[in-house]
Amino acid sequence: MHKLIEKAAGERRNLLEHECLALLMEYGIAAPRHALVKSAGEALQAAGEIDYPVALKIVSPDILHKSDAGGVKVNLKTGDELRRGFDEILENVGRNAPAAKIEGLLVMQNIKQGIECIIGMTRDAQLGTALMFGLGGIFVEVMEDVSLCLLPVSKDEAADMVRSIKGYKLLAGYRGGEPCDMDAIADAILKIGALAENNPEIAEIDVNPLFAYPRGVMPVDARILLRGSQVPPTNGDLEHT
Amino acid sequence: MHSLNDILQAKSIAVVGASGNPEKMGHTLLNNIIKGDFGGGIYPINPKEESILGKECYKSLGDVPGSVDLAVVCVPGKLVRDVVDEAGKKAVKGLIIISGGFKEIGNDGLENEIVAIAKSYGMRIIGPNCQGVNYTGNKMCATWPFVKTKGSIGVVSQSGTIGAEMELLAEKDGIGVSCFAALGNKSDISEVDFVNFFADDPHTKVIALNIEGIREGSGFIEALRAAAQKKPVVILKPGRTEKGRMAVASHTKSIAGNDRLFGAFCRKYGIIRALDLTEFYDFCKMASFVARPGGNRMLVVTSSGGAGILATDTAEENNIDMILLSDGLKSALGKVLPPQCVLSNPLDLTGDARAERFANAFEALCKDQSFDILLPIFGDPIPGAYEVTETLRKKTKAAVVVSYLGGGADQEAEVALMNANRMPVYPTPERAVKSARAVLGLLR
Numbered sequence: 177m178h179k180l181i182e183k184a185a186g187e188r189r190n191l192l193e194h195e196c197l198a199l200l201m202e203y204g205i206a207a208p209r210h211a212l213v214k215s216a217g218e219a220l221q222a223a224g225e226i227d228y229p230v231a232l233k234i235v236s237p238d239i240l241h242k243s244d245a246g247g248v249k250v251n252l253k254t255g256d257e258l259r260r261g262f263d264e265i266l267e268n269v270g271r272n273a274p275a276a277k278i279e280g281l282l283v284m285q286n287i288k289q290g291i292e293c294i295i296g297m298t299r300d301a302q303l304g305t306a307l308m309f310g311l312g313g314i315f316v317e318v319m320e321d322v323s324l325c326l327l328p329v330s331k332d333e334a335a336d337m338v339r340s341i342k343g344y345k346l347l348a349g350y351r352g353g354e355p356c357d358m359d360a361i362a363d364a365i366l367k368i369g370a371l372a373e374n375n376p377e378i379a380e381i382d383v384n385p386l387f388a389y390p391r392g393v394m395p396v397d398a399r400i401l402l403r404g405s406q407v408p409p410t411n412g413d414l415e416h417t
Numbered sequence: 418m419h420s421l422n423d424i425l426q427a428k429s430i431a432v433v434g435a436s437g438n439p440e441k442m443g444h445t446l447l448n449n450i451i452k453g454d455f456g457g458g459i460y461p462i463n464p465k466e467e468s469i470l471g472k473e474c475y476k477s478l479g480d481v482p483g484s485v486d487l488a489v490v491c492v493p494g495k496l497v498r499d500v501v502d503e504a505g506k507k508a509v510k511g512l513i514i515i516s517g518g519f520k521e522i523g524n525d526g527l528e529n530e531i532v533a534i535a536k537s538y539g540m541r542i543i544g545p546n547c548q549g550v551n552y553t554g555n556k557m558c559a560t561w562p563f564v565k566t567k568g569s570i571g572v573v574s575q576s577g578t579i580g581a582e583m584e585l586l587a588e589k590d591g592i593g594v595s596c597f598a599a600l601g602n603k604s605d606i607s608e609v610d611f612v613n614f615f616a617d618d619p620h621t622k623v624i625a626l627n628i629e630g631i632r633e634g635s636g637f638i639e640a641l642r643a644a645a646q647k648k649p650v651v652i653l654k655p656g657r658t659e660k661g662r663m664a665v666a667s668h669t670k671s672i673a674g675n676d677r678l679f680g681a682f683c684r685k686y687g688i689i690r691a692l693d694l695t696e697f698y699d700f701c702k703m704a705s706f707v708a709r710p711g712g713n714r715m716l717v718v719t720s721s722g723g724a725g726i727l728a729t730d731t732a733e734e735n736n737i738d739m740i741l742l743s744d745g746l747k748s749a750l751g752k753v754l755p756p757q758c759v760l761s762n763p764l765d766l767t768g769d770a771r772a773e774r775f776a777n778a779f780e781a782l783c784k785d786q787s788f789d790i791l792l793p794i795f796g797d798p799i800p801g802a803y804e805v806t807e808t809l810r811k812k813t814k815a816a817v818v819v820s821y822l823g824g825g826a827d828q829e830a831e832v833a834l835m836n837a838n839r840m841p842v843y844p845t846p847e848r849a850v851k852s853a854r855a856v857l858g859l860l861r
Contacts, residue, residue, distance in 0.1 A: 298678075300675060300678055301633060302631055302633055302637075302638050303638060303675075303678050303679065303681075303682045304682070306678055306681055322677075324677055324678060324680070324681035325681055325684075325685065326678075326681050326682055326685045
């Protein structure tokens, strides 16, 4: 069992964001530079190394939807903004999810906007493990415009998953825009497939968003849920899907 | 322990609860078994009758002089328990229990009891609360409606009505089925047994399944994957919508499951998925015939411009590539066709085209390899359509799929010839295109 998974399972919790990013990086998906910090001072030091602007996010096993809890600040350009952001996040979370256990905050390189994609993984006791690909935001939530493929996923099947969503035109260069890097998207799908295949303890993966660019892709947030673990139903549970 | 094979290959059948009253199920079942020319012993069981439909009647299974392989049971539910016990003592191999009054009305105890009794004798059960089985390979119509035409589609259906309609559609086309089974409560024999049987059954070329839910741990998924390696499998699994799923839950108390995931499963393992009853039949028919396109490039040859456009739209929507005619092909066609013909795809031979013009076009096309599917559309009465298409079929490498419409009595005669010669023909261009697309899924 992977040591990050073993640790989380031992604590009966899901993986924290920086652990998810670490796993993705281990499987060859480049992630934004980031650091877990416990104090504003540590945050300032980390931001200096990462380079401004940065984003700040709450890290808690009890908070699945960080934005809803007021736990995210993006595009912080200076030390002052960072310090203010740090305090505001802790204040928001203290108010919105008082029972949530706080592991720290994540200082993360601010990532330039790309085309928002989602790569997911879900398991079905009968049919097997499926990978999901779609475009972020309303495309997945409202239009249910996603493609699915059961593992094992071949290179051709991954490419086909990207091509077969209705919103493909957005990726292919909408209104004269440069087309996204389809190979990099398909490659990320394959890598997440490998992550799922090698780690049967993982119940669900949700890389959302994954920004797609004309060259390369970048995951900005990720959730990895483990079998049998669950977010405890305290005030900290802000899941309302 | 006996197997499904012992039921389907039965050499002798008793109908327990046979009746002289034509309005009773026990009459219909006996009558259908007799009418179907079942070759072995047929024994009506009814303590009150001397003979039914010309067959000597016995008071009980124990009174039958010879051996009984299969007992078809249609007595009232509360009598079934004793019949099962008696069948066990008679060394019957399998039971088709039509009678209801079991789990479907909450009577789980009684159902478990008959299953246990049957098991203790090594007997297998289809049902209870089912519509029975028609296995044309053994001329055994132990069900209704009466269908005799022998064919190569093996149908197993959660819904008796949907399965029966498949039989009737196949009979109407003269292509028949190898088997029809509606399994009711599935207390013992389930789809898994049938899928495994069909996979190795020489009479079955296509496996047609209508299911509503999948029981966890039943081995169904594994059986399906294994069967799809051997022959085409076509599945109709309703409950695609939220309300459809609710209807499934109340019909069979099963969970329809994640429909999109099921679709992904079918794609992965080359299982053909039909979305409605029309597709269910059409795709089975297509898959049971030999035409198997080598790719998705299609050429349409039509006498009807309008029907050609419908084919084009359906092709575009279904990822079928409507090819562009090469200059060489255009000039070859131009030499043999009158000037009003539109040398494009669809190739419009125009409304006054008769079989000869189709034949000329086919002759120019048959050596060309720029398409994998050739769809002739015969609109209007065109006698000789079958013959010219058969000539084409022998010469071309492309899969030939036909649509014939608007042709009245000539159409009926030609379509009958096509069906009889296993040439896939459909009454609308859309259905022809979708069926060709469906079997493309088998390529991987």
